[in-house]
Amino acid sequence: MAIKSATATIDLSALVYNFNAIKQMAPKSKILAVLKANAYGHGLERIAKALPQADAFGVARIDEALALRAGGVVKPLVLLEGFFTGDDLAVLAVNNLQTIVHNEQQLQAIEKAKLDRPLKVWLKIDTGMHRLGIYPEQFNAFYQRLKQCPNVQNDIVIMSHLGCADDRTSATTEQQLAVFEALSSTLAEEKSMANSAGILAWPNSHYHWIRPGLMLYGISPLLPNDASVSPVKPVMTLQASLIAIKAIRANETVGYGGNWQSTSDTTLGIIAIGYGDGYPRHAPNGTPVLLNGRRVPLVGRVSMDMITVDLGPAPKDQVGDVATLWGKELTVAEIATYATTIPYELLCNISRRVQTQYALP
Structure with missing residues (x-):
């Protein structure tokens, strides 16, 4: 009699299948694979190393990024909550970590920092979810200050986050996209909007970068009553x-x-x-x-x-x-x-x- 204690088996073949299925949905977009919260419980480092095809990885906080670097992961890493204090900036620069900027305090800290190399920055706009992000009326000022700051690489990514993309019937997503377009359409910068639900349900949100999270792990990001057949496999x-x-x-x-x-x-x-x-x-x-x-x-x-x-x-x-x-x-x-x-x-x-x-x- 062999007793099996609680065991989570992670099917890396299914993970790769899901990644390829997502790529087919947005073939012109680069993929930032989201690995926050221990890769949604699947194992941070193992999932990162199983996805060498990813263009970058997204984590929530600096400790997750440093764990990946310590594990030998050299891919670009993006801090999806940004940094918390100005003291973090030297760590970001040394470890080649990219950061989201979503408030005035972060912008000021970057402007005042003494860094050996400039940082790659993703500027986040609050287009209607009202969580992280600068207000649309702040965008031009933030963008210009980042472009003029010697601590910031010239190629900024403009991004936002969809709040209701899991609901195909909601008007909120189109409203968010309209705000994003109005602010960014004339800029040559790369852009990012689509989370898992955006990838699946809103092709006009794909832009240059997509950010799959839940879908990577084989779960439909849409509402439970959505009749769509899931294109991914449980991991x-x-x-x-x-x-x-x-x-x-x-x-x-x-x-x-x-x-x-x-x-x-x-x-x-x-x-x-x-x-x-x-x-x-x-x-x-x-x-x-x-x-x-x-x-x-x-x-x-x-x-x-x-x-x-x-x-x-x-x-x-x-x-x-x-x-x-x-x-x-x-x-x-x-x-x-x-x-x-x-x-x-x-x-x-x-x-x-x-x-x-x-x-x-």
Whole structure:
């Protein structure tokens, strides 16, 4: 009997397939592959090294970029939140890190810095999402100051971020694109707008650079009710073993708080995964788990280290059998819907105690 603790298997062939599928959608665009949050839970350095075709990688913060540099990754790296203090600028210059500029404080810090080499800058405009980015009326002044600053390379990238691109029916994306066009159309600089949803649903957002994140890892970035067939394959399969099987009688309860009660005699299976591994604690009764080719329902509350499923009255399952929590036949998007969250959160919440193994292309 071989018991398998919580294990995430990363299919690097699927990752490369997804990258190529994305490239086909925007063949004239360069690809900044987004690797923030430990490559959405898939392993920062391993994912970077599996994508030598990428033109650049995007991370959120400087520690992620430095980890990639320490791991031998030499591709251009872009800090998608920019830098936080002026003291970071020397580190950016030494490590050849590119930065987004999205506020006055960052611009002033670059202007005042004493650097051995100029920085590559991406200037971010808030075209309507109202998160990071300068206001449209600030654009001309920021652009001119960056162009005149000796600490900034001459080839600035103009960018923005789409807030509602996952919804094909929303007018917001076209409004954002109109603002972006009005500000940047006469400039010779490279431009970037499209996230995963923009790549898939809004071809006019592709420009010179696209920034795929969720799609790289095999999940559709569109709303769950969108009928589009996903062109990508899931990269992560999360599995764990059945560690106990026990019979219960009708009307008996299961788990903390006894929030599930059997309606008939049945058999329970206990699986070695829980919220301590990143499985969603609020997954409700009925959330599917794939076991021996069939779906069995979650019953009772998710514990830190275990979940319980209803195997039915006469199961053939055995201790040691491997259950799939999400993967190719049971998508993380479906589990996210049951747990009233989004796939991003489930992937990013995979904990350090989950074993990660890589299936090579």
